[in-house]
Amino acid sequence: KQEVTQIPAALSVPEGENLVLNCSFTDSAIYNLQWFRQDPGKGLTSLLLIQSSQREQTSGRLNASLDKSSGRSTLYIAASQPGDSATYLCAVSDSSYKLIFGSGTRLLVRP
């Protein structure tokens, strides 16, 4: 059974810092890995999608990497801003047709 873990559970950093969020999964036979952002009480916004054949994806200040063989992904946020404060979730999709989420990392960027 696929399990997804995210560390740290919470992170507080001063504005301007570069930071790394981690995601690991137990079964490497995935189709893709997706990073989402969730603001309090809202739905999820897709940030980056990495196909199983890819190593990384970039969008603006965000960079996500995927090491499928070791079951790991990282989300790198450069020059963090207070507006980046949110919960960041990773999810994997595999042949089970499910989309399986980690428990998320709550990020607070202090002005």
Add this chain to the structure above:
Amino acid sequence: EADIYQTPRYLVIGTGKKITLECSQTMGHDKMYWYQQDPGMELHLIHYSYGVNSTEKGDLSSESTVSRIRTEHFPLTLESARPSHTSQYLCASSPFLSGTGDRGTEAFFGQGTRLTVV
């Protein structure tokens, strides 16, 4: 831009009432999902579907039921609401194949329905 809609956004209802949460998408996606999320907690998959007339239970046991009669529509029903059903319900969809034929496809979420049962 995601075209997936959930209604209502907020619902307060009395115990014992039957309710249906609506989820519709206009992207022609085959796969659809329902998640339950308590405030500040993780998402739990309660139902999913990979096409018309297919529905499966997720990893979290739920007293709700779903149907998939049309590709674009995936409603969730609670026959008799209870206070323990108070939560946020999130719907998502994704296609089987990407435009390049890759099976790693992007999922999109609706804004959610916040349900309170009193």
